[in-house]
């Protein structure tokens with residue numbers, strides 16, 4: 202099993218038990234998509250709807266990073282995770 | 298003769314001779330530069346030699362909205378002011394929004410050039426074709442809000458739109474801004490240039506309409522833009538409800554919200570105290586720029602800690618500059634101090650970062666209580682920030698005089714190793730992103746023609762994870778030279794020149810920004826620009842500005858980072874382990890110059906200048922033996 206740290210912000214935090222940071226445990230060889238699915242199983246369909254489109258792809262504007270790198274620059278939802286990885290999930294954000 | 302978009306006129310006001318001239322806007326300039334920053338850089342290059350004293354009579358202030366300003370295109374009430382910056386010595390270009398930009402168009406002008414220097418305080422009053430230079434003795438010494446109120450009374454028209462300086466500009470602080478309504482041409486000391494000309498304000502009222510060359514095509518392009526905005530996952534409701542302060546939570550989670558003069562970025566989570574939740578709790582409503590359906594500006598009322606009654610609209614950058622970078626966790630003090638900066642006409646960003654520099658020197662024992670006029674300059678002391686803003690605005694003897702011209706000059710005055718802790722590039726204080734956590738965003742600071750300026754090439758790929766033109770690892774170095782060129786050129790061509798709000802480009806049309814600009818500008822003006830033409834405008838402006846900066850004495854050595862960014866590693870948080878070594882910087886710079894077809898000393902090549910039809914730039918470099 203591997204342990205992965207999940208961080209999120211703003212309205213996604215409210216959908217994930219009001220927890221900005223949390224740790225989840227996944228089987229060896231798990232990918233980013235597995236981590237997100239596990240979160241959806243824990244927090245229910247509202248989170249699932251916020252994160253995923255019907256096609257199974259991430260909704261527009263949802264950005265996920267593993268150890269700082271956006272998953273689109275890795276293997277998307279298939280990006281593999283290892284013990285101690287930090288996963289950051291953003292709702293649609295912009296400005297600055 | 299323009300069919301639309303442009304009013305076709307340049308208004309030239311000489312404050313030395315008190316003369317007013319109206320010239321035609323050449324079509325070639327419109328075609329090659331579109332407007333806004335493009336016009337500014339072109340007129341600056343042609344008319345203000347690189348070696349002039351920025352605060353002397355030979356410097357000029359070039360105000361230019363774009364062809365879309367004053368039309369029904371959404372979010373196009375923007376205007377650029379371009380000058381030789383007294384803070385950096387490079388091109389100083391700053392954009393503002395609100396209602397002032399469109400008024401210049403409605404008065405009938407695409408460009409306003411202010412030349413010379415008045416001997417006594419004056420303000421400029423433009424009412425369509427009637428242009429007068431008026432006595433401003435009685436408003437000299439007043440703050441920016443009272444100045445706007447009095448001028449409206451003076452001209453007997455509450456709908457007059459005004460851009461003015463406060464006490465900071467009068468006192469020639471190189472961090473002085475020009476304020477219009479509650480908005481600002483904030484950065485690069487443009488307010489000091491206005492002060493040096495004894496020009497307190499520009500008051501405009503126009504009654505003309507901006508014609509549209511091809512109404513049908515324009516209406517289709519406009520609808521396309523509005524639809525794209527509606528489809529944006531973030532503009533509505535998030536951005537219009539939260540505005541830029543939401544980015545505090547974003548960069549904090551990424552470990553790159555800079556804190557305490559960058560000495561401990563990532564070590565404390567400022568989003569807990571000055572993040573979006575805290576700032577939202579002070580919200581009183583939002584404000585829109587002219588013609589903007591989004592209204593991202595969040596008006597806030599301070600609640601406690603002695604800051605009651607403070608009302609302002611701090612943007613993301615100000616939560617950093619008057620917050621985390623000075624170690625302050627009081628959202629009320631940020632609102633209040635933002636209001637003070639607007640009132641006195643100061644750039645919140647440069648002011649906060651310069652105060653952070655002073656705080657670090659104070660904590661290191663390099664500045665004593667005697668140097669600070671007895672102010673306890675420890676990080677986190679928000680009352681000290683309030684006091685220093687006043688000292689700076691009035692250039693008071695001692696600490697005010699020491700800080701009021703920004704970090705670079707302050708470091709020179711103190712001497713020794715002080716400069717090691719000064720967080721600026723080319724004299725412009727760093728924006729709210731630790732470059733170590735976003736390498737292309739950082740490389741843009743190092744290479745932007747205005748100094749450390751996030752808006753000249755915003756790397757939304759790194760900050761928001763937007764995969765356009767493709768996805769990038771924010772920590773990687775390879776590929777960032779190419780990406781920085783792309784970001785700078787597209788930003789310039791699609792926001793700074795036409796003049797459209799930059800937020801739209803990131804949030805509504807990032808993948809098709811050039812086509813969108815071509816469609817809107819062509820249908821408004823009849824100039825028939827292709828998306829390739831638009832792309833080239835961005836490149837042209839960045840190249841011409843580069844050559845201007847070379848003529849002002851800048852070299853590759855100036856495309857760099859503060860010592861701390863190169864020497865020190867971020868220790869904790871989402872960007873822990875990151876730094877930008879000299880080797881990393883060299884790799885990125887080499888790639889950037891190569892992408893731009895510049896020589897490795899950062900000088901544009903003959904071939905590139907010919908391709909961009911910039912013979913004037915080539916001639917300047919040839920005359921200096923650089924080509």
Ligand code: SF4
Pocket residue numbers: 372373394395584585586589590591592593594798799800
């Ligand atoms: S999005 Fe904000 S800054 Fe841009 S035009 Fe609208 S109100 Fe102004």
